[in-house]
Amino acid sequence: MSKNKKRNSSLSEYPSLSELNRREFLKTAVATGIIVVSSGCASQYAQNLTEQREAAATTIANEFMFAYISDSHLLARGKEHRFAKSLIKAVEDVNAMDPQPDFVFYGGDLAQLGLRDELSLGKEILAELKPKVYMMVGEHDWYYDMGEAWREFFGNPTYSFDYKGVHFIVLNSVIVEDYWTQSKMAPMERMLFMAQLDNPKGKPFTVGEEQRAWLSNDLATLRKDTPIVVFSHSPLYKYYKPWNFWTDDADEVQKLLSPFSAVTVIHGHTHQVLTNKIGNIIFHGLLSTAWPWPYAPQGIPKYTIQMDRADPFNQLDGTGWGKIDTLSNGNINMTYMPWTRNPLPVSYEKVVAITEPVHGPSY
Amino acid sequence: MKIIHSLFFILFVTLFLIINYGSDDRNVVNARDMAIQQPAEKSVQIVTACDGRKKVIAEGCYEGEVMPETKARQVAQLLMSLMEFCEDEITAKLPESESTIYVSVNGLPFERVRDIEELPLILVHGDKPHPERQQRIWKAEMDRLIAEGYELFHDPALGGNGVSCDMCHPDASNTHPETYPKYQTQTGKVALLRDMINWCIQNPLEGAVLADDDLRMKALETYIISTRSGKTLEPGKH
Numbered sequence: 001m002s003k004n005k006k007r008n009s010s011l012s013e014y015p016s017l018s019e020l021n022r023r024e025f026l027k028t029a030v031a032t033g034i035i036v037v038s039s040g041c042a043s044q045y046a047q048n049l050t051e052q053r054e055a056a057a058t059t060i061a062n063e064f065m066f067a068y069i070s071d072s073h074l075l076a077r078g079k080e081h082r083f084a085k086s087l088i089k090a091v092e093d094v095n096a097m098d099p100q101p102d103f104v105f106y107g108g109d110l111a112q113l114g115l116r117d118e119l120s121l122g123k124e125i126l127a128e129l130k131p132k133v134y135m136m137v138g139e140h141d142w143y144y145d146m147g148e149a150w151r152e153f154f155g156n157p158t159y160s161f162d163y164k165g166v167h168f169i170v171l172n173s174v175i176v177e178d179y180w181t182q183s184k185m186a187p188m189e190r191m192l193f194m195a196q197l198d199n200p201k202g203k204p205f206t207v208g209e210e211q212r213a214w215l216s217n218d219l220a221t222l223r224k225d226t227p228i229v230v231f232s233h234s235p236l237y238k239y240y241k242p243w244n245f246w247t248d249d250a251d252e253v254q255k256l257l258s259p260f261s262a263v264t265v266i267h268g269h270t271h272q273v274l275t276n277k278i279g280n281i282i283f284h285g286l287l288s289t290a291w292p293w294p295y296a297p298q299g300i301p302k303y304t305i306q307m308d309r310a311d312p313f314n315q316l317d318g319t320g321w322g323k324i325d326t327l328s329n330g331n332i333n334m335t336y337m338p339w340t341r342n343p344l345p346v347s348y349e350k351v352v353a354i355t356e357p358v359h360g361p362s363y
Numbered sequence: 364m365k366i367i368h369s370l371f372f373i374l375f376v377t378l379f380l381i382i383n384y385g386s387d388d389r390n391v392v393n394a395r396d397m398a399i400q401q402p403a404e405k406s407v408q409i410v411t412a413c414d415g416r417k418k419v420i421a422e423g424c425y426e427g428e429v430m431p432e433t434k435a436r437q438v439a440q441l442l443m444s445l446m447e448f449c450e451d452e453i454t455a456k457l458p459e460s461e462s463t464i465y466v467s468v469n470g471l472p473f474e475r476v477r478d479i480e481e482l483p484l485i486l487v488h489g490d491k492p493h494p495e496r497q498q499r500i501w502k503a504e505m506d507r508l509i510a511e512g513y514e515l516f517h518d519p520a521l522g523g524n525g526v527s528c529d530m531c532h533p534d535a536s537n538t539h540p541e542t543y544p545k546y547q548t549q550t551g552k553v554a555l556l557r558d559m560i561n562w563c564i565q566n567p568l569e570g571a572v573l574a575d576d577d578l579r580m581k582a583l584e585t586y587i588i589s590t591r592s593g594k595t596l597e598p599g600k601h
Contacts (some may be wrong), residue, residue: 075525082524082567114527196517199532243533291530291567294537309537312563313549 027241035283041104062164064330067094069321070107072139076117079125082315085111087125090321093337095130101323102163104131107268107286108174108233114191114335116149123153134161138233138268139174139244143194144187145322147172158211158292164239166227166326169218171211171245173232173267176203185267194198197243199295204241204248205234212249216256226258227262227330235267238276240296245270272318273336275346276301282351284324284334292318295360303351306360307338316340410438416452417445421461444479505585512586515579522568527582531567535590542600556584 072087074319101245106126111118119141137157141150149159154202157172177349179201180190193199207215222228230236236253240243247253257263258279265283271293274285283301292310300306320338327333331348338344387478408424411417419438424430429483430438437457441464445453448468454466456473465473489517493501515521516528516535532538540556547554550562560583573580 073530077525082526163483196529198529293533297534311549312531312559312567317565331500 004095006288012257048137063103063326064164065099065323065325066105067321067323068105068107068128068266068286069099069289070286071138071271071290072108072122073112073288073290074118074122074267075112075123076115076121080120083275083290084121084125086244086316087122087317088128089316089339090289091128091323093126093291095128097323101131102341104129104230105266106133106135107231107266108136109140109288110135110138110267111141112186113195114144114149116145118126119149119153127137133232134168134170136170136233136268137172137174139176139194142174144191157306158214161275162328164230166226166330167222168229169215170231171207171215173205173207173234173236175206175208175211177303179203198241202242202244204246205244206233206248207236207253208249212252212256219256219260222260224259225261227326228257228260228264229326229332230263230265232252232267234269235276235283235286236281236297237275237283237301238275239270239276239301240299243293243296245296245299254278254281264332266332266334267322273305273344273346275303275305275351276300277303277351277354278342282332283349284332284346287320287322287336287338289316289319289321300360302357303354304360305344305346305350305358307336307344310360311340314340410442410457412442412446414446414449417442418454419445420454422457444482498565505589506583508582509589510586511579512582512584512589515583516586519568521579522564522570524569526568528563528568535587538587539591539600540584540588541591541596543598545599546599556587560584560587579586 069087069090072090074083074087074331075081078084084183094101097321110122112128135154135157137147137150151157158170160167160169162168176194179185179193187195193201196202208299219228232247234247235245235250236247237250238247257265258281263279265279265281266286267283268286268288271288271291272285272295273287274283277281291308294309295304307318316339318338318340320336322334322336325333325335327348333345333347335345336346349350367523376501403555406423406425408421408428408430410419410421419441421430421438426433436458441455441457445455452469454467454473458465462478464476464478464482466476467473481588516532519525519527521527528535538556540560543556543559544553546552547559550558554562557573560580563568565572575584
């Protein structure tokens with residue numbers, strides 16, 4: 001009970017923030033013409049937006065809020081399947097938000113086995129979202145046809161856009177070295193190999209040289225005080241390699257981001273409340289709508305306020321979605337919205353105040 | 364080689380003792396593979412094997428006397444069994460009237476065994492490692508069951524909706540088998556690990572429960588428990 005009270009009081013630190021954002025956002029959006037009217041392909045739109053970057057402000061004129069949904073792992077078994085029901089529930093919850101978020105970010109792994117039917121089901125469910133959606137790719141979306149269907153449905157997986165003075169970057173961080181050509185794996189074999197989190201032969205994720213060069217170029221024209229939010233499916237640091245909670249070239253990517261004063265990385269894949277801080281970069285993991293993952297046996301960042309063990313008898317426990325408030329200084333307040341528990345706010349201030357590891361439940 | 368050696372050995376021992384039965388030769392006789400020594404005490408005979416490390420003390424056999432045939436066969440059989448344990452210093456005592464055998468391994472106190480068949484029970488649990496061949500067999504059998512469990516744990520076919528155990532439990536994490544049996548608050552009774560396995564098969568996996576003696580259940584339990592090797596058993600822990 002005391003824990004719940006604590007969470008509620010933390011939440012009340014900024015209860016009317018999003019309401020304020022909404023009003024100010026609308027004003028600014030109309031004035032600057034940034035408002036998103038079309039519900040078409042998010043990433044293509046975003047690519048166009050990158051052309052307008054020079055017009056972006058280096059400090060945020062307005063605070064704003066966006067929502068996230070992630071890791072739905074849909075199977076091609078219709079809307080009655082438990083994972084489809086969960087994604088539909090998240091969509092309904094986001095649509096019921098008042099005020100509405102400025103946009104919704106999807107954190108990857110929409111599909112479980114990368115099948116066209118799975119992605120198509122996901123696209124159909126996400127189309128019900130009232131706000132605009134930005135998509136990111138996960139390994140479960142990619143390794144059946146190497147992203148062919150995903151790109152067809154959602155566009156280029158690597159892009160950036162500016163929104164109200166914040167520079168958003170979306171990466172495909174699930175690139176691994178070729179393990180399928182030499183062993184002549186069929187597409188589904190390749191997918192299943194990748195889909196197994198605890199695969200002892202699994203290959204570590206990377207952003208890769210090509211995207212790092214793109215990122216370097218993308219960042220080149222920005223002022224160092226431009227707030228940056230990077231979306232990556234895998235955590236852009238090294239948490240636990242045996243489960244691929246890991247990006248092998250994370251150090252290089254962090255190096256590219258380190259000159260900037262306000263950098264937040266938001267990632268999917270880990271299905272848990274997860275927070276880290278490396279230098280001045282803050283990392284937030286996202287909840288899955290499908291199932292929660294236990295914390296890894298080692299490597300949990302000390303900044304993480306660990307979620308309690310999920311109740312196996314409650315299908316929705318440990319899963320959910322979340323909302324992200326962008327503050328006027330470009331920093332981020334993350335609020336996890338687990339379906340069966342109180343909202344869990346992880347504010348910027350709370351993260352930077354942590355000096356000792358926060359002890360979590362035993363596993 | 365070992366079998367051939369043993370066969371020769373029993374042949375020699377048996378022949379020797381049978382030949383001596385009824386003979387008047389009361390001198391110490393050295394055979395190629397064994398020796399009968401004349402003990403200081405007249406009521407025992409000590410028979411030492413060729414490796415010098417195995418001894419059988421036959422009680423009730425007077426120095427220089429020829430052993431009764433049944434006793435001689437018993438001594439020979441016992442010595443041959445002891446020879447299986449090459450590296451050990453073993454002394455066995457055969458009391459005159461009872462069938463019990465007393466065995467001392469590597470200078471440790473004598474322990475009772477009822478017959479020769481029980482010898483390995485004492486002898487494999489000394490400080491020495493188990494014979495390599497035995498260990499290989501045990502490991503291979505364990506690994507086979509673990510591998511079967513691993514396959515099932517990672518296979519959606521165990522259920523009916525495309526979900527598999529490893530989706531929520533990578534490396535069987537968060538299954539904590541060392542805490543079972545325990546009171547499962549959600550069901551209101553004490554559950555075994557297999558009850559929870561079946562719960563997961565029925566609910567998240569939407570599949571059919573396994574019988575307790577189903578080989579798949581045994582394999583799943585084996586895999587899950589094997590991942591927690593070295594953990595303290597804490598039944599009832601939450």
